Amino acid sequence: MTGTAILLIILASAAKLLVSCLPTFVVEGLISKFEMHAKLSDENVIVTIDGKRLEDEDKIQVVNYFNEATVLKKYYIFPGNEQLFLQPENGGTPLVIDAKRGKKDVKLFVYSYKDHVDVVRQYKKKVIAYSMLSDSLQQRSMSVTGDLV
Incomplete structure (x- = not known):
């Protein structure tokens, strides 16, 4: 015993x-x-805006700005309301980041506003939305959007 x-x-x-x-x-x-806001790698990422791919230095800057951003809050999405978060309020063009995380594909939609950045992440069939703060990314996205218009 x-x-x-x-x-x-x-x-x-x-x-x-x-x-x-x-x-x-x-x-x-x-x-x-x-992790809600995972760090991205330059090699496994494709960044597009309005269907045009960003290459080399532009892509690296966007990825670095995204990685340095601070998460403010998470938005709770109820089933059936996913499409509301995929369409911005002001009709702006999102940065679309296609990333590979392990063997899975992740799609990020980055919407820039004057005071924050909204991110909608599609991973498998899950949709997660959150807000983050990145002055560099906000200014960069606004200038790129202005150049395209």
Whole structure:
């Protein structure tokens, strides 16, 4: 009886140590699965605006601005209302970012306003919308949109 109790204590202690002291790469992998605003890589990204692809330096700048942005708040989307978030209020042209995250394709629609940036992320069949703050991205998107018009 005491042998089984000691064995259970040793197993429970080992499990506790294993769970509380996970390696860094395991923790980063778990956190990245639940990130709302994941960082993008230059190699796996296609950035388009109004059907025209941004290349080289422009694409790298947009990706860097997106990665440096600060998330303000998440919008809750109820089933059936997804299309409302895919159409901006002011009729502006969104930046469309097609990214590859692992084996999955992610599509981001970035709508710039004067005081914030709205992002709508389509991942599989899920739609997540959130607002973020990025002065550089707001100014960049407004100037690119102005150049196209």
